[in-house]
Amino acid sequence: MESTAKAAVVKITIGPEQAGQRIDNFLFRMLKGVPKSRVYRMLREGEVRVSGRRARPEYKLAEHDEIRIPPVRVAEKVATPSGVPSGRPLLERAIYRDDSLLVIDKPSGQAVHGGSGVSLGVIEQLRLELPDARFLELAHRLDKETSGVLVLALKRSALVELHRMLRDGETRKTYLALALGRWRDPVRHVKLALRRYLDAEGERRVAVDPDGQRAHTIFRLERRYGGPGAGLSLIEAELKTGRTHQIRVHLAALGHAIAGDTKYGDVEANRELRRHGLRRMFLHAARLELAHPLTGQPLVLEAPLPTDLRVFLETLAPA
Numbered sequence: 001m002e003s004t005a006k007a008a009v010v011k012i013t014i015g016p017e018q019a020g021q022r023i024d025n026f027l028f029r030m031l032k033g034v035p036k037s038r039v040y041r042m043l044r045e046g047e048v049r050v051s052g053r054r055a056r057p058e059y060k061l062a063e064h065d066e067i068r069i070p071p072v073r074v075a076e077k078v079a080t081p082s083g084v085p086s087g088r089p090l091l092e093r094a095i096y097r098d099d100s101l102l103v104i105d106k107p108s109g110q111a112v113h114g115g116s117g118v119s120l121g122v123i124e125q126l127r128l129e130l131p132d133a134r135f136l137e138l139a140h141r142l143d144k145e146t147s148g149v150l151v152l153a154l155k156r157s158a159l160v161e162l163h164r165m166l167r168d169g170e171t172r173k174t175y176l177a178l179a180l181g182r183w184r185d186p187v188r189h190v191k192l193a194l195r196r197y198l199d200a201e202g203e204r205r206v207a208v209d210p211d212g213q214r215a216h217t218i219f220r221l222e223r224r225y226g227g228p229g230a231g232l233s234l235i236e237a238e239l240k241t242g243r244t245h246q247i248r249v250h251l252a253a254l255g256h257a258i259a260g261d262t263k264y265g266d267v268e269a270n271r272e273l274r275r276h277g278l279r280r281m282f283l284h285a286a287r288l289e290l291a292h293p294l295t296g297q298p299l300v301l302e303a304p305l306p307t308d309l310r311v312f313l314e315t316l317a318p319a
Helices: 023-030 036-044 122-129 156-167 246-253 267-275 307-314
Strands: 012-013 066-069 094-097 101-106 147-153 172-180 187-189 196-199 203-207 217-225 232-239 282-292 298-302
Touching: 023 036, 023 066, 094 298, 101 122, 122 147, 147 298, 172 246, 187 196, 203 246, 217 246, 232 246
Parallel strands: 147 282
Antiparallel strands: 012 066, 094 101, 101 147, 172 232, 172 282, 187 217, 196 203, 217 232, 282 298
16 A cells, blocks of 8 residues: 655755665665665666766765655555564663664564564664664674574674674674584584575575585584484584575585474474474574674673573483
């Protein structure tokens, strides 16, 4: 449904916190509810002007640019869901916060971005909880079912530096995963290249492919448990690269898929685990170590194992 209110030309002068971002991403945020195809058409046909000039989608905004946005009908906002998977405000899940960083313990079941007005993603919910924030963007992503440490930037300068640090391997990200089977090596380096692709249904997938992107994970055995089949193994996974679904695909390729993983896991094992109380993928972003992107202060950011995963482990017998 579209609003019938008369729209008007909007002119925005770019400030320091907005400078540096692509104009298409800027417009997506400003014109929520407008299809991306419409935004790209506005740019292509010159309806959007930057200081009187046309701009390509990849143009990076500069401070003092004046953006002219033409009248456009925006779909009415869908009512905010009455509850979110966490059952509490995300700001109450903050691990660390200052004027440039916000780090939360993301709940399982909530995507970092919302989907088509059906539910609020982490970023959308936090923008509602922080209406006065001039800038708020995700520094990285976690899968919907993955819980744990998630970093957001409250300043563009912090975001740019965080992206550089992540790209250059200057952070240490550690996850906890419960893998199917009996893991034998105390420490194991896995270097299997990964390739992203879309399956027949258009869903994003990742596969091991020698021609794919370099990917490196260090796995450390924490504890073995009894369970379906050959049992289960609690494993610490340290990412040396940050490829999509890297831990999930590396473990599946080794024959130790993550318990509860519906995309790369074992259907029969997952069904049995569900009967025993595991109702989601057992993958948790437990710790992130890095230098503060603006001050250089060493930070160790930790999120405890969520109650549902901890309780499930307590039902298992050590092996």
